[in-house]
Amino acid sequence: MALTVGLRPLTRALLRPWARVPGAALGRPAAGSGDGVRCFGSPRVLVEPDPAAVGVAVMKMRNPPVNSLSLEFLTELLISLEKLENDKTFRGIIITSDCPGIFSAGLDLLEMYGRDPAHCAEYWKAVQELWLRVYLSNLVVIGAINGISPAGGCLLSLSCDYRVLANNPKYAIGLNETLLGIIAPFWFKDVLVNTIGHRAAERALQLGFLFPPSDALQVGIVDQVVPEDQVQSTARSVMAQWLAIPDHARQLTKNLVRKPTADRLLQQRDADIQNFVRFISRDSIQKSLHVYLEKLKQKKG
Numbered sequence: 001m002a003l004t005v006g007l008r009p010l011t012r013a014l015l016r017p018w019a020r021v022p023g024a025a026l027g028r029p030a031a032g033s034g035d036g037v038r039c040f041g042s043p044r045v046l047v048e049p050d051p052a053a054v055g056v057a058v059m060k061m062r063n064p065p066v067n068s069l070s071l072e073f074l075t076e077l078l079i080s081l082e083k084l085e086n087d088k089t090f091r092g093i094i095i096t097s098d099c100p101g102i103f104s105a106g107l108d109l110l111e112m113y114g115r116d117p118a119h120c121a122e123y124w125k126a127v128q129e130l131w132l133r134v135y136l137s138n139l140v141v142i143g144a145i146n147g148i149s150p151a152g153g154c155l156l157s158l159s160c161d162y163r164v165l166a167n168n169p170k171y172a173i174g175l176n177e178t179l180l181g182i183i184a185p186f187w188f189k190d191v192l193v194n195t196i197g198h199r200a201a202e203r204a205l206q207l208g209f210l211f212p213p214s215d216a217l218q219v220g221i222v223d224q225v226v227p228e229d230q231v232q233s234t235a236r237s238v239m240a241q242w243l244a245i246p247d248h249a250r251q252l253t254k255n256l257v258r259k260p261t262a263d264r265l266l267q268q269r270d271a272d273i274q275n276f277v278r279f280i281s282r283d284s285i286q287k288s289l290h291v292y293l294e295k296l297k298q299k300k301g
């Protein structure tokens with residue numbers, strides 16, 4: 001089935017592979033700063049230079065209640081990342097959440113449930129683009145994971161160069177797609193295998209494990225677990241260590257390590273979109289999503 005993807009103008013501009021964001025984007029000098037410090041805020045993505053670390057930006061996700069990755073939110077994240085990538089003042093980003101207790105609930109189920117194929121295709125393209133942008137970023141990307149991080153939230157974390165998780169038993173992390181009756185696509189799987197190894201990934205993916213912090217550290221899905229009030233300071237210390245390496249050497253090495261994984265998707269992006277649309281449009285999958293969404297509602301009582 002050939003798929004015609006009707007993209008809206010903003011998304012179309014953004015989602016071309018490695019597109020440059022048009023001039024009217026969101027970058028602007030920080031309020032009241034005459035010093036050239038830049039701030040790339042948007043309604044759902046707060047980006048500020050770290051006052052305690054030169055060349056580091058802190059990106060806070062603020063899409064309440066659960067930072068689900070809706071199309072609009074993905075688009076704002078992409079714009080902010082693109083702006084940071086192009087601003088030579090920055091060498092590193094710390095990605096964290098502004099929603100208490102939640103890093104990200106992952107992909108927005110409402111973008112995949114009851115939607116037409118063109119919408120699903122547009123959505124999946126944005127998901128692919130965010131992953132590629134974070135995974136291959138020239139910047140040092142540190143995840144300061146201050147909340148639960150299932151599925152797409154876990155993928156975002158796994159795409160960082162280093163993950164610091166807050167030590168709270170509620171802050172589980174993992175690719176739990178099978179629990180929803182869906183499957184993690186091959187590139188989610190590849191990133192997990194690269195991180196925790198084949199056997200551990202095989203079990204985790206099939207059983208939809210959401211690892212609490214101690215298990216997450218043991219299996220290697222995160223690099224460090226620290227008390228909740230030390231997540232930011234730890235991320236900052238780790239950033240200093242990564243920034244001590246000359247950029248060109250670190251960037252080339254990162255590319256060497258990550259490009260083969262990214263290339264697997266880049267070589268078949270359209271096919272991956274078509275697979276996603278076919279899969280998600282199945283009646284059985286839509287029913288599974290319906291059941292899962294109802295469970296989330298009922299949980300509230």
Ligand SMILES: CCCCCCCCCC/C=C/CC(=O)SCCNC(=O)CCNC(=O)[C@H](O)C(C)(C)COP(=O)(O)OP(=O)(O)OC[C@H]1O[C@@H](n2cnc3c(N)ncnc32)[C@H](O)[C@@H]1OP(=O)(O)O
Pocket residue numbers: 065066068102104105106107108109110148150151152153176177180182183184185186275276279280293296297299300
């Ligand atoms: C062969 C072909 C192969 C092709 C491959 C295609 C494969 C398709 C792959 C698709 C991949 C998907 C990856 C994903 O990311 S799926 C999303 C997975 N996310 C989850 O499972 C998390 C679900 N949410 C929760 O568990 C909880 O909400 C929470 C994060 C633990 C927070 O709990 P809390 O009690 O604080 O909050 P509520 O549960 O009350 O939620 C508040 C409202 O938010 C809504 N919500 C929650 N999560 C999502 C979500 N991911 N998307 C959309 N909406 C979400 C929830 O329903 C509440 O809404 P309400 O207030 O209106 O009731």
